[in-house]
Amino acid sequence: MKKTLSWACALCLGAASLAGCATDDSTMAPAPATEAGKDAKGGANDASNSDATRDAVAGKTPARLLVTVNDSKSSELVAIDLATGKVDGSLSFSGSLGTSYAYDQPYPFLLEQKSDVVARLDSTRPWKVDASWNVTLTDGVDGGYPYTDPVAAIVGGGGKAYVLRYDRNEIAVIDTTSSDGGELGTIDLSSLVQKNDADGIVEMTAGMYVAGKNRLYVVLENIDEDAVSADGEFLYCVDTVSTIVGIDTTTDAIVSLGGTGPQGSIALKGYNPVPGGFVYDKAGDRILLFEEGCYAMPTSDAGDAGAGPRSKGGVEAVSLNDFASTILLDISSDFAPGLGYPSGIAFADEADHTHAVLGFDFTGSEVYRWDTTSPKLGASLVPNAPDVFVSDGAGHLLGTVTAETDAGSSTKVVSVEIATGTSKTLNDGHELFSMPGGFIGGVDIWPQPSPSL
Secondary structure (H helix, E strand, O other): OOOOEOOOEOOOOOOOOOOEEOOOOHHHOEOOOOOOOOOOOOOOOOOHHHHHHHHOOOOOOOOEEEEEEEOOOEEEEEEEEOOOOOEEEEEEEEOOOOEEEOOOOOOOEEEEOOOOEEEEEOOOOOOOEEEEEEOOOOOOOOOOOOOOOEEEEEEOOOOEEEEEEOOOOEEEEEEOOOOOOOEEEEEEOHHHOOOOOOOOOOOEEEEEEEHHHOEEEEEEOOOOOOOEOOOOOOEEOOOOOOEEEEEEOOOOEEEOOOOOOHHHOEEOOOOOEEEEEEEEEOOOOEEEEEEOOEEOOOOOOOOOOOOOOEEOOEEEEEEOOOOOEEEEEEOOOOOOOOOOEEEEEEEOEOOOOOEEEEEEEOOOEEEEEEEOOOOOOOOOEOOOOOOEEEEOOEOEEEEEEEEEEOOEEEEEEEEEEOOOOOEEEOOOOOOOEEOOOOEEEEEEEEOOOOOOO
């Protein structure tokens, strides 16, 4: 059962080796006439709400919103200057699934998820590729999808980056010092597949590198993708646990974290942490995970409900000091089955991690303000919130709003003040995308407004 990662990538959201791709690969070629001053899609904009973001990189690289647009045959990454609202550049790539990845990274990546390509983007012109890697590897499909579905490229020490592939059990280790897509090896997680996980895939969804500990922490859903309702809407509970596994980045070996999960991994109290439902609270040295939970299989008299009650859904905090796990928010009883699928989590203010926002995919998208010290979500909706969003760390959500029409979909880029819901269109009211059959793959800010690590 695939998920939707609304602020980092779209999921519901092979080669014989880890082969490199040349930077002039035709699938990565920049779209023509999209340099600053050559594109007429952008317009002037009073973007005073993004002052904090721009100040963080004053005199350096302009702060830009990276928007990925997926279509049935090809996709595009667009870089929008937050100060002017102009499109500074764009990059076309093949395949109907892809997103950017910039969270706590020294440079942004483009993940061509359906083409199994990971591309490093130029840090000053993030619509240009300076190196790329094919991460198909040689491991089998393992009961999953034909493509490996890379969801994160996490830069570690020693010139390495770790590519988490949702539909495989091996992490691809790539050489970030190489300009021609060099490989360094793999990390096999197949020993972590749990006995009752019939699909045979650990479903790695997120992770982070902590330099001071020489550790890579990887979140595994450990769901059974085959245990779903006939309509694909409900993931049923099975006898598995979601986990966090530790990897020693000096040896790239799995290490025990002292937990009760396989090989000493941390067994989570919640279940099914969604791809991208992940933030790091630096002050508390803890990871916050947004978890969908799972549904009881229906009884014979369940009618058309498709599933019984939801359990183990909400927000869970895991300390990176002692690996203690705490349920901060339980959403299992707050929303009826079929409503309230988690779609995103972000801190509203990088200086105060008690204020966060949580995105839910109902019949449409809804975003709630949440006090991380409260066990209740409440009814504090953010008016005009983007469908797909990222926080600027200074009280605003940046992202896209898509309107459906008879001709297809049209999308604009907005900035919304979290406290009031006041919305500004960053591209000066001009329609930015018209996408019959298309959808937004994800949004990112680059450079990051306030790196967490």
